[in-house]
Amino acid sequence: MLSSLLILATAATEHGEEASGGITQLMRDFGISLPSLLAQILSFCIVAFILYRFGFKSIVETLDERQKTIADGLKHAEEMKVKLAAAQQESAAIIRQSQLDAQKLIDEARRTAKEFGDKQQAEALQRAADLLAKAQQAIELEHKKMLDEARGEIARLVVITTERVLAKKLTDADRSTYNDAATKELTVI
């Protein structure tokens, strides 16, 4: 390659000599020397090649790798975001359902408590009514018993009084008459 460049440089030189009197003058004015220019170009190419082969390529590869990693990370983040949103929606739905179930349980418990309270109240009223009825019956029985006792006592007193009165008031004639009647009654037995 170097030889080719030298050959090209020589050829160019030869070509240049012919038509480049002005160019040579120009180059002489700006201090440009063709061999050194070519050598510089060659050096630049070599350096560029080396840089590209051993530096630029690996750097680009690293950059590509990082880019890929970043892209993967972003993609993963997007996926996680989507999953998070879905999970949040699901948890919100579960919470709503739980709230509905809890409300149902509360309503059921309230209804049951109310029914129990009503039932207990009814039973209490019934027991009170039963107690009242029993008390009434007991009072009536007591009253009846008292009346019976009073009747018996009155009868006893009446009999005693009658006995005493008869014992004093009956005359022998009355007794004799009664005895005759009793005799007739006993003789027909």
Added chain:
Amino acid sequence: MAADKQTKLLAKQLFKLSLVDGAVSPDRVAGVLGWIEKHSPRHPLALLRLYHRFVAAELAKSRAVVEHAGPLADTALQLIEAAMTRKYRRAVSAVGRPSPGLLAGLRVRVGCDVYESSVARQLEVLSTSV
């Protein structure tokens, strides 16, 4: 001392021997008592108590005790005596006994049987029925 079975049996036999025509004979009773005294059977006291009970019951059957309040005519006693004799088909003698507790009327007791028609009894029935 409680009487055993043999003593009861003996007492009953002695009582039967004391009867003449269905009535207690005093002579027979005396004879039985003499026999007991002479022979001294087992459990003499229990035997005598049983024999006494039999004789008393038999005598009570032949006797009508007429309890009365106030005066009682003799004819009433005779009527009652005749009625009891007719009823029991044996000789029954009526005896009057005053009982002012009857207030008025009669109560006739023959053995364990009691016939009553008195004011006291009616008042008692009245008080129990009320």
